[in-house]
Amino acid sequence: MKILCKHKRMISVFLRRYHVGSRLLNFVVHAAAAVTVLVLGFLVAYIVVRGVPNLRPSLFALQYTSDNQSMLPAIINTCTMTVVSLLLAVPFGVGAAIYLTEYARRGSRLTRLVQMTTQTLSGIPSIVYGLFGMLMFNSALQLGYSMLSGALTLAIMILPLIMRTTQEALSAVPDMYREGSFGLGAGKLRTVFSVVLPSAMPGILSGVILAIGRIVGETAALMYTSGTVAKVAGLMDSGTTLALHMYKQASEGLYLNEAYATSVVLLALVLLINLLSAKAAKLMVKGRG
């Protein structure tokens, strides 16, 4: 009986100590989460408060003048830039990833080399891509300041990202699907395109969305390639995207209010992309799963 009591006491002491420790940990974790949310909330609130009052209809005029800092041309250019960059990068990125995961021997020299290259490339600051693009496309290929030169630069920049996410998505497809397909007499091509790729689609799509995020938010890589002309631009014209437009407004210091208004739109755009992509991914999974 005595022993039992002693035992009980020890347990309760232990529990109390443990309790204090776990409560502390509990607090720290909650505080960390709260700080994160607060910072984010503050940021969004600040931008909205400073930006929304400056959102005038004239900011969405088709023409940009130095009196009317319209952002509509920049919005349109952002869309053009996104579409063209993706059209350039996605086929190569996805194609290369398919080759590396499905065709090349796993762990071969080539695979390792490409792996290393893509890892290195994704760590390079975007300003370096910008300078490379300027030297390569603007000067050497004589494209000048142009949307095309900007899109080519961005395509190179997002290529490693798309390759890596696609590779990951493909490797996550269970081998039993491949075996099932081969076992029915399907060849490599049919197996990859009818079974493996569709299963990997949500993963590939999420990579593409990450890439869109980078394109929409990019400034440094575009400054020296697409230029900062705030007009609706064709492929061979210089044209600014929304992020770059905002950067210019803010750095010149004359149009801070307009810059805030632009950032609200940019924020909304990013939010919209995320929502749409989440929906797309869900639809795709539902259609199959």
Add this chain to the structure above:
Amino acid sequence: MNSPNAFEVRGMNLHYGSFHALKNIHLDIPRNQITALIGPSGCGKSTFLRSLNRMNDLVEGCRIDGDIRMDGEDIYGKIDVNHLRKRVGMVFQKPNPFPMSIYDNVAYGPRTHGVKSKAQLDALVEKSLKDAAIWDEVKDRLKKSALGLSGGQQQRLCIARALAAQPETILMDEPTSALDPISTSHIEELALTLKDQYTIIIVTHNMQQAARISDRTVFFLLGEVIESGETEQIFSSPADKRTEDYITGRFG
């Protein structure tokens, strides 16, 4: 075609890299019968099964020599591997329906081999699902995802999928090991009805199952065929002591 055997294996050896997985196999597998492959884990049953439709080609470092003939034709000679796999269907240990609709799963094989007409596909899908004894359970949800089926239903769907490719032989690698007793007996009955039209080779760890459904039994041990013959004879009076030890459960 005159020989009663679907497969004739002579002096076959298989290596995974430097590991000698199958040693000097000589075996005949008769047509329109159920042949059971038994033996302790790791003795090479799956390896042998997968060499009959050349699934081992996908394994890096796998080397096969010797002679494997199907209807007299060397399947490691100049043949179309995809066509071989169409003729020799396979059902895997773990049900592996594709993440697509039930209909598309079953139609996958025929579409692969060039059947395009909707009417023809419909008929083939229905017949295969009926032959696999799962038609009544899925006929109202053909367009629904196959992943929503139970494990036993998924396995029967996989059998239907294999049948739809119109094979001559069906290889089954422990097709019931992941299933409950009811689904298991469904699949055993199925195998018995299918053997009129197909040659069936089934790997199993379940001695009762082998005894219940197979006509012939092959006992593997450490990569060698120790004994093969009529199931009745193997189970009642095995010639080899090791076979007897294994089937009476006195063995790993």
